[in-house]
Amino acid sequence: MTENSDNDMAPPIVLFNTSMLKSSGKPKSIVWGNYIKQEKQISKGHWSVTCNYCNQFWYKGSPAALEEHLSNSCKNVPPDVHDLFLNRLTAKALEVGMSKSKKRKLGNQVQLSDFIESTKLTPEHIKDINRALVKAFVVCGIPFHIIENPFFIELLKTLCLAYEPSSNNIFSGRYLAQETAFANQMIIKKLNGSKNLTITCDGWSNSSNDSIWNFVIYTPDRCQYLWCLRNLSNEKHTQKLLAEEIANVLENIGPEKFSAVVMNLGANIKAACRIIAKQYPNILNLRCISHMVNLISRDICKTPFANRMLTRYNTVVSYFKRNYLADLTLKILAEENLVEGGGLKRWVDTRWHTMYDCVFSIIRHKVPLEIIHNRDNINVSVQSVLRTRAFFDDLYAIAFVLRPIKITISILESRNCSLSNCFVGLVRLEAAIKRLPENDYRSFRQ
Numbered sequence: 228m229t230e231n232s233d234n235d236m237a238p239p240i241v242l243f244n245t246s247m248l249k250s251s252g253k254p255k256s257i258v259w260g261n262y263i264k265q266e267k268q269i270s271k272g273h274w275s276v277t278c279n280y281c282n283q284f285w286y287k288g289s290p291a292a293l294e295e296h297l298s299n300s301c302k303n304v305p306p307d308v309h310d311l312f313l314n315r316l317t318a319k320a321l322e323v324g325m326s327k328s329k330k331r332k333l334g335n336q337v338q339l340s341d342f343i344e345s346t347k348l349t350p351e352h353i354k355d356i357n358r359a360l361v362k363a364f365v366v367c368g369i370p371f372h373i374i375e376n377p378f379f380i381e382l383l384k385t386l387c388l389a390y391e392p393s394s395n396n397i398f399s400g401r402y403l404a405q406e407t408a409f410a411n412q413m414i415i416k417k418l419n420g421s422k423n424l425t426i427t428c429d430g431w432s433n434s435s436n437d438s439i440w441n442f443v444i445y446t447p448d449r450c451q452y453l454w455c456l457r458n459l460s461n462e463k464h465t466q467k468l469l470a471e472e473i474a475n476v477l478e479n480i481g482p483e484k485f486s487a488v489v490m491n492l493g494a495n496i497k498a499a500c501r502i503i504a505k506q507y508p509n510i511l512n513l514r515c516i517s518h519m520v521n522l523i524s525r526d527i528c529k530t531p532f533a534n535r536m537l538t539r540y541n542t543v544v545s546y547f548k549r550n551y552l553a554d555l556t557l558k559i560l561a562e563e564n565l566v567e568g569g570g571l572k573r574w575v576d577t578r579w580h581t582m583y584d585c586v587f588s589i590i591r592h593k594v595p596l597e598i599i600h601n602r603d604n605i606n607v608s609v610q611s612v613l614r615t616r617a618f619f620d621d622l623y624a625i626a627f628v629l630r631p632i633k634i635t636i637s638i639l640e641s642r643n644c645s646l647s648n649c650f651v652g653l654v655r656l657e658a659a660i661k662r663l664p665e666n667d668y669r670s671f672r673q
């Protein structure tokens with residue numbers, strides 16, 4: 228089966244795997260003609276097709292895949308068509324559940340099979356398990372191929388002997404599409420009655436090196452909804468393109484419902500936000516404040532003094548991370564000296580506020596490191612760093628300044644913070660810098 232997809236992902240994420248769908252004996256799908264253009268016949272009952280709205284092409288399109296595209300993935304689909312297919316997809320997923328409740332209404336008599344685990348599961352029970360699995364896989368970030376792993380199948384069999392899991396393709400295709408449609412419908416319902424929404428977007432590279440962008444909507448009651456993911460690998464991320472993508476989302480939901488666009492990225496995205504604010508005067512163009520505070524910690528770490536200290540810090544930490552015998556000795560000494568909070572920490576490049584944890588981890592190990600640095604088997608460069616005059620005092624000065632930033636970022640990332648938290652955090656930072664001794668850290672204070 229071949230399926231050409233540009234991975235154009237407007238309301239969410241899923242592309243269908245058409246090989247799993249039955250095509251025989253069903254009435255002609257409503258997708259043909261008005262919504263999807265049939266082109267060349269590939270084989271009996273199979274056509275190459277193009278979406279009338281976004282021009283996405285499928286070498287061999289199936290009605291189910293195309294309906295799923297129109298309800299979950301098409302970026303240019305008009306709202307009424309989108310609603311139509313979204314309702315169809317969720318109705319299909321609900322069919323079994325409905326028949327189950329109808330049956331219950333018809334006969335109140337309790338079946339013996341309700342109590343004894345049957346060797347054959349009812350379709351509604353299978354559907355419930357499938358839905359629960361899809362949700363667990365997505366929310367816990369478990370790759371879908373795990374469903375075919377013999378150990379995972381054994382686990383499922385232990386929990387429910389009669390359950391036969393479907394293939395990876397069906398899970399990541401049909402079932403995921405149905406769950407996505409459910410989620411989309413709920414999000415649309417929630418956003419329909421909302422006002423003062425905020426939109427934000429961010430981009431990253433996935434494991435296949437595709438450039439994925441998310442568009443997230445925040446409501447005034449601090450709920451956040453992933454509106455869509457877009458694969459922009461084949462496009463240049465110009466301000467014009469990004470502004471179009473944001474405008475697309477705004478138009479889908481209703482631009483009048485929004486009051487702010489918040490971004491934290493480079494020049495192109497800032498320029499895109501300016502275009503949006505100009506195009507929609509009701510939408511304020513704001514910067515992400517926790518990102519700004521994060522940038523302050525990066526600026527602090529860039530100062531010559533902090534930079535020099537962090538290079539020395541790196542020499543020490545890298546040595547202990549590489550040399551397991553030295554690391555073991557350090558761990559034993561740390562235990563003997565009641566050092567708490569774990570071993571030496573490395574920092575995460577993209578999260579500068581972790582710098583405080585790293586610096587503080589070495590301060591916590593001051594006693595064991597002072598004992599260890601005189602031993603012959605320790606690397607010479609590590610010894611010379613640890614013997615540098617006032618090495619720990621200087622690290623303490625950096626940690627002292629970085630601490631308020633770390634606290635401020637943790638508060639800003641929490642769900643119930645307000646701008647006053649940010650203000651107080653910045654005041655604390657200023658106070659910390661002012662309290663550094665003037666003579667020793669003059670250049671650092673500046």
Ligand SMILES: [Zn+2]
Nearest residue numbers: 278280281301
């Ligand atoms: Zn389309």
